[in-house]
Amino acid sequence: DAGVIQSPRxxxxxxxxxxxxxxxxxxxxxxxxxxxxxxxxGLELLIYFNNNVPIDDSGMPEDRFSAKxxxxxxxxxxxxxxxxxxxxxYFCASSSSGQETQYFGPGTxxxxx
Amino acid sequence: SQQxxxxxxxxxxxxxxxxxxxxSYKTSINNLQWYRQNxxxxxxxxxxxxxxxxxxxxxxxxxxxxxxxxxxxxxxTASRAADTASYFCAPHTGRRALTFGSGTRLQVxx
Numbered sequence: 001d002a003g004v005i006q007s008p009r010x011x012x013x014x015x016x017x018x019x020x021x022x023x024x025x026x027x028x029x030x031x032x033x034x035x036x037x038x039x040x041x042g043l044e045l046l047i048y049f050n051n052n053v054p055i056d057d058s059g060m061p062e063d064r065f066s067a068k069x070x071x072x073x074x075x076x077x078x079x080x081x082x083x084x085x086x087x088x089x090y091f092c093a094s095s096s097s098g099q100e101t102q103y104f105g106p107g108t109x110x111x112x113x
Numbered sequence: 114s115q116q117x118x119x120x121x122x123x124x125x126x127x128x129x130x131x132x133x134x135x136x137s138y139k140t141s142i143n144n145l146q147w148y149r150q151n152x153x154x155x156x157x158x159x160x161x162x163x164x165x166x167x168x169x170x171x172x173x174x175x176x177x178x179x180x181x182x183x184x185x186x187x188x189x190t191a192s193r194a195a196d197t198a199s200y201f202c203a204p205h206t207g208r209r210a211l212t213f214g215s216g217t218r219l220q221v222x223x
Contacts, residue, residue: 004155033210043156043201043213056210091155100144100205104155 002026004105006092012111018080021108024073025094033093033102034067034077043091049075082112115140116212117185117202125220132189134217136202145178145185146203146211156201156213159187194223 005024013019025032033048047057049069057067064083069075079086089109093102117136126132136145144163148156162169162178162185169176175188189196199218203211 035213042215045210045212048210093156100211101146101158101161102156102211103158106155 004092004094004103006090006105006108008108009106010109010111012113013082014113015083016081017112018078019082019086019110019112021077021079021090021092021110023075023077023092023105025075025092026096026103027073029094029096029103030072031095031097032069032075033095034075035091035093035104036088037091037107038088046077079110082110084112086110087112115204115206116214117145117204118214119200119202119217121217122215123218123220125222126192127222128192128194130192132192132196132219132221134187134200134202134219136185136187136204136214138183138185138202138204140183140204140206142180142204143207144205145176146205147174147176147185147187148201148203148213150199150201150216152198159200189219192219192221194221197221 007022031050034046037043046059047067052069067077089107091107093104095102117138120135146161147159150156160171162176173190178185199216201213201216
């Protein structure tokens with residue numbers, strides 16, 4: 001299995017631009033999670049999906065952030081417009097029904113100038 | 114969901130020594146998981162201990178759980194330089210999302 005796949009691995013953009021992060025969960029997993037990690041705030045849960053439905057988005061910082069999961073094999077996290085304080089590493093993770101272990105992707109390192 | 118609090122925040126030991134990290138949490142759990150994060154990488158699951166278990170081993174890892182004290186410990190025996198990483202505990206309450214504390218940064222000196 002290829003594991004959780006995230007793209008791009010690195011993204012540098014300018015303030016005000018739209019940023020789209022992508023995630024492909026492990027095949028057969030029905031839960032998907034987006035996390036953000038910074039030195040100041042640590043690892044924060046942004047949103048998670050179960051069977052493609054958002055279950056808890058209370059961690060999404062503000063309306064500039066949105067996440068979708070159009071099918072079981074793909075999810076996006078979009079930031080529009082981006083701001084320098086959004087600079088962080090964004091991780092996607094997935095888990096399968098009946099198992100609690102989460103499998104993390106390699107992350108997307110975002111820098112907003 | 115609730116997050117665990119790891120202690121100490123940082124730990125530096127010599128290769129071959131044992132490393133012990135602790136985790137405290139606040140509410141009842143179904144299980145507790147430990148993860149490792151190498152610098153610049155995603156988290157990797159190490160071990161899961163269920164609420165009805167008191168101790169679990171996996172290779173050089175030993176995890177204990179004391180539900181009466183709401184605490185867990187992770188012991189790495191005979192540490193290696195490759196064990197240098199951040200370690201996170203994640204108490205799981207039965208909901209699907211895990212949350213993480215600040216972790217313990219372990220430095221193993223060769």
